[in-house]
Amino acid sequence: KNEVEQSPQNLTAQEGEFITINCSYSVGISALHWLQQHPGGGIVSLFMLSSGKKKHGRLIATINIQEKHSSLHITASHPRDSAVYICAVAVNSGGSNYKLTFGKGTLLTVNP
Amino acid sequence: GAVVSQHPSRVICKSGTSVKIECRSLDFQATTMFWYRQFPKQSLMLMATSNEGSKATYEQGVEKDKFLINHASLTLSTLTVTSAHPEDSSFYICSARDYRASTDTQYFGPGTRLTVL
Numbered sequence: 561k562n563e564v565e566q567s568p569q570n571l572t573a574q575e576g577e578f579i580t581i582n583c584s585y586s587v588g589i590s591a592l593h594w595l596q597q598h599p600g601g602g603i604v605s606l607f608m609l610s611s612g613k614k615k616h617g618r619l620i621a622t623i624n625i626q627e628k629h630s631s632l633h634i635t636a637s638h639p640r641d642s643a644v645y646i647c648a649v650a651v652n653s654g655g656s657n658y659k660l661t662f663g664k665g666t667l668l669t670v671n672p
Numbered sequence: 673g674a675v676v677s678q679h680p681s682r683v684i685c686k687s688g689t690s691v692k693i694e695c696r697s698l699d700f701q702a703t704t705m706f707w708y709r710q711f712p713k714q715s716l717m718l719m720a721t722s723n724e725g726s727k728a729t730y731e732q733g734v735e736k737d738k739f740l741i742n743h744a745s746l747t748l749s750t751l752t753v754t755s756a757h758p759e760d761s762s763f764y765i766c767s768a769r770d771y772r773a774s775t776d777t778q779y780f781g782p783g784t785r786l787t788v789l
Contacts, residue, residue, distance in 0.1 A: 591777075593778070595780065601710070601763045601765075601782075601783045601785060602782040602783055603765055603780040603781075603782065603783060604780070605778075605779060605780055608777060608778075646715070646716070648716075650778070657704070657721070658769075659706075659718060659721070660706070660716075660718065660767075660778065662715040662716045662717075663715065664714075664715045665715060
């Protein structure tokens with residue numbers, strides 16, 4: 561079992577729909593990242609969370625540390641939101657060192 | 673937000689040549705930078721952790737003599753793929769850790785696509 565599991569693997573939505581992508585992890589973490597990767601590869605950091613909830617524009621990320629679960633929500637989805645969304649957890653690897661472990665990503669396609 | 677740049681964004685080279693990829697933190701100092709590799713339709717895989725002024729720490733299965741990492745300053749780390757082969761063709765991504773942050777804060781570069789002919 562992977563340390564970081566994302567669901568769904570693929571998601572197709574119509575423009576305007578509310579999107580939810582889930583991430584579950586099995587290890588103790590110091591932080592969780594949500595990343596966006598567009599075709600062509602460039603990665604953009606969307607959020608870094610260690611507790612609670614963060615909002616940026618139409619994007620909302622939540623994390624429940626006790627349940628080891630995070631969700632990324634997109635409100636009023638748009639075709640330009642089409643991308644791969646990746647969940648990554650930061651795990652302490654000794655002292656003040658951390659390593660990221662990545663989920664396999666969720667491919668989101670938003671149709672006009 | 674903090675910005676990390678990578679150069680070049682794309683490179684095509686002949687088999688047997690060496691390629692250098694630069695990763696720069698533009699508006700913060702990064703004592704630690706990370707190098708990742710991503711094969712098509714795969715997740716990112718950590719190759720090595722680069723610490724300023726010391727030797728990089730490589731993940732299991734990553735050849736340190738093939739993937740040379742230098743972190744000579746607090747804003748620059750370089751990855752050199754030596755004697756590149758077609759199987760080294762991949763997407764290479766760096767991230768930089770903001771040393772001022774109390775929790776792990778990493779900022780990602782846009783990536784470098786390497787194609788070895």
